[in-house]
Amino acid sequence: MKENSEIVFIQDGEIKRVSIGTNGIHPTTTVLNYLRNSSDHKGTKEGCAEGDCGACTVVIAEIAETNKLKYTAIDSCLVFMPMLHGKQLLTVENLKADEKLHPVQQEMVDKNGSQCGYCTPGFVMSLFALFKENKQASQDDIRDALTGNLCRCTGYRPIIEAASSACAQGNTDHFSKMEYEVIQKLKLIHSENNALSHTSSEQSYFQPTSIQEALKLLSEHPDALLIQGATDVALRVTKKHEVLPKILDLSAVSGLKTLQDKSNEMVFGSGMSLEAVKENTEHTFPALYKMLAVFGSRQIRSLATLGGNLGSASPIGDTLPVLMALNARIELQSLSGKREIRMNEFVIGYRKTQKQGNEIISAVIIPKMNKDSIISSYKVSKRKDLDISTVSSGFSLKFKNDEISEAILAYGGMAEKTKRATSAESFLIGKKWTRENAEKAGEFVYSEYTPLSDARSGAEFRRLAARNLVLKFWDETHQH
């Protein structure tokens, strides 16, 4: 692959060229650190450096399918500089026009939405992205858009009020006037060579734009760390201060972001953001939607991908248990072709999967729901949103003549990998879905696992929660 270290993006209205390897920019320099190190972009704050607080929220604008700009709020502390390539970066400094505050800023002032002010730029940028969505934002939309922003002075109510009145004003602002020009600039950037590639003695970084290119790079560099949204991997840089020697960044591969709606199944590209998956599953796969709704903040979901979540194969991995319950299949691709693996067999150990070194996860295939089945998902966490699960689960029961013919009770957080409660499943086969049987199945679940005690909870709590989730599933699904 041809060496191309120049990250090209739009900042402050101008095309900006930043060469990796110069001015202290490494492939894993975060956008936040880039901003903080310049003298005129101190508005973006670091609160936690792990995507929990949203003080570093910035907005990325990209050309959407409709040839309009799509504005997305993200946590700049989790985004590596090369990921800006071909996009527009908008920071809090960009919102004022002719010394006049942007509507979201003005409403924050008018509704007394700031106290100490440190979280405020982040809130403002989340509000700005919501404003640009141009929808009649409901209270739920507003809360969802602000879940990733913490205000410790506890001023949420005025902020929510500011959001309501700003969003009621439509989405026209000075960015609307500049939209055509920005699109032309982005197209100009895209017309140049787009695939980034940088190699130094310390770090190599590849950002291919096609699947073929990615697979070729992977065959040449099977030791490369694959990233998509990098919301998990970024923590190794921001928290553990690791130098990641070789990275293959799939975030620019558009071929991995497609969705195919077939008659009997849906095929989700592994590079689709969890937010995009969420938008497409509310009616088709409500159990998955329900899990995604509490999967991190809007900022995280807009970066994180299904492929990334599956690839990291965390023992908790919120989407994994529900994908197991949905009987999903994982599509893997290498230079020699494609193959499919059932989700239930995909994870084989602690952060280990059946994916070979020369393969990438290209898609997740979910069969459409059967009317004879009930499927649900649950997440138990200390915080409702934006938290790692203490216990997560995906349940599916298929019935034949009122009797359970197939059962999947999959759990995260209970073992070294996401794992099914096979004893409880066997017990349920042939049984009716009664409270008594649900409780008995719960007891099997309780005995099935020997979970760990950690900062999130003790082992006994995990066992009890896992057991009781079966009862909760019964309570929500049995016929009254």
Next chain:
Amino acid sequence: MTNIPHDSASKHVSGESVYIDDMLVNEQLLHGHILYSPHAHARIKSIDTSAAKKLPGVYAVITAKDIPGHNQMGPVIHDEPCLAEKEVLCVGHAIVLIAAENEELARAAARLVVIEYEILEPVLDIRTAIEKGTLLAPPRAMQRGDADAALATSPHTIKGELETGAQEHWYLETQSCLAVPGEGREMNIYSSTQHPSETQAIVAEVLGIPKNEVVVEIRRMGGAFGGKETQANHTAAWTALLANATGRPVRIRLFRDDDQKITGKRHRYLIKYEAGFDASGKIVALKFEQNADAGCATDLSMAILERAMLHADNSYFIPNMQVIGKAYRTNLPSNTAFRGFGGPQGMAGMEAVIDRIARFLKIDAALVRKTNFYGIDKDNITHYGQEVELNRLHVLYDQLSASSEYSKRRTEVNTFNAKNEFYKKGLAFTPVKFGISFTTTFLNQAGALVNIYKDGTILVNHGGTEMGQGLNTKIAQIAAAELGVSLDRIKVNATNTSKVPNTSATAASAGTDLNGMAVKNAIDKLRERIVKLMCDEFSKIDPDFPSREIDIVIENDIITDLSFPDRNMHFAEAMLLANLKQVSLSATGFYATPNIGWDKQKAGENHLIITPLEWL
């Protein structure tokens, strides 16, 4: 009422408000880094910094022995070394400070420091601390009546424990400081501190220089919540030491993970109680033993403990009450001030008792609360001897009870709970009585410096600090109202120890009251001068009919003689005149809260008895 936005609101929303880490400094700026203990309790056998010192781009690697002044940063009791020398008492205990060209280099240098430890057994929880008797100071006690005797004759008694947990402040802006050396021994400190005067004192102490060489300034904090009342001093002391060692500006903004490990939390409490009551829920006897987890040093633990004891009654009259307070050392970062300053823990103990009584008697807890409220004319003396005056609690209860439709909701909740096996609802109606002002009496003071410039603009300096509570907005409003000028004439300056010295922390829910009164005091002086000047000037118009000072008012930027309304002048014009007439347009203000204080009487053998409290 007009909605006056926070004085920084437009800057907040546009990212223009400047916090310590946003301040632009010259290229000489170095990055400060703290190397701290990974062990809760250990003896330091050796520290080897030689390899770290050799790393290019590293300008200072210092340990306790390099501290030019005292190795001490305890705010009240000097039991907190700035850098650990022989023993580390908690995870996060600072040992080595590093200044380097950038963060990466500082971290690389930190990896080259070799510290050998001998691991010692830590005390990590309050129960172990009690077992081992690691008392921080003599226990405190407050009592009224004879709780033991009354318990013996009570119709019903309960006994139990309540544990309250720790809490991290999680101010969005972590502890931050920028130290810029001046000429000679001068040190300019920009610190995210609630207590600039104390930060100044601690910096002077560790550098071994007098206080007049140290200036501490803070424009605003990105949240504090008590976490920057004493513990901002630590980061300031470390930064100052590095700036002093290198002769260059140094900044430390604690990395979130480091901040969470290094700094103290809300005090964990183990509260033991025993209560005696009658069938109506009326409490006749109550004994509390409050055990606080102070962490590894005193910090403000004793003041926090005393406040917890002072709030152990919450809003209830208990005829026979005994409160014993004990603070214990553990091997955790020294716990510190946090919103409420012990009040929440004290009240939580009382409310746990109320809740238990309600469950025992199977009556609504709100009724048990009402039954025990402080009376209006009788049963209105607290267990520490203060009379509860102007008690609005009964009126509030009735109003809220009606406006919230409490009984209706209670019935609905009960019905819902009876119908639903898995989902339950709760409802509580709980009062709070909270003490304002410092219990350390002399701290109830504040200063101000108000300057009027020749263009009629006003710069207000005061000793309070802005951390999001809107103090500066309120101060500006006070200044504008007291002087009779428009709000946009007023600018509230960054808090600076060279403008207003010897201030108290912005704490105790008293920042506006104290500093607002100090500002008013300064403005009273200025207005008096302006009125006298204008009286003389207006009198010149017709010496046969001289103006009188009593008639001269300043309103909406206009100075007018009410008896001769034609005699008026714009405020800005008058200030120019004042300068020409050699009238000083700068004044200091001061305020000390009157009629406040308490007398801690020493008595008894084992306990420091604090009873009764006398509010002078």
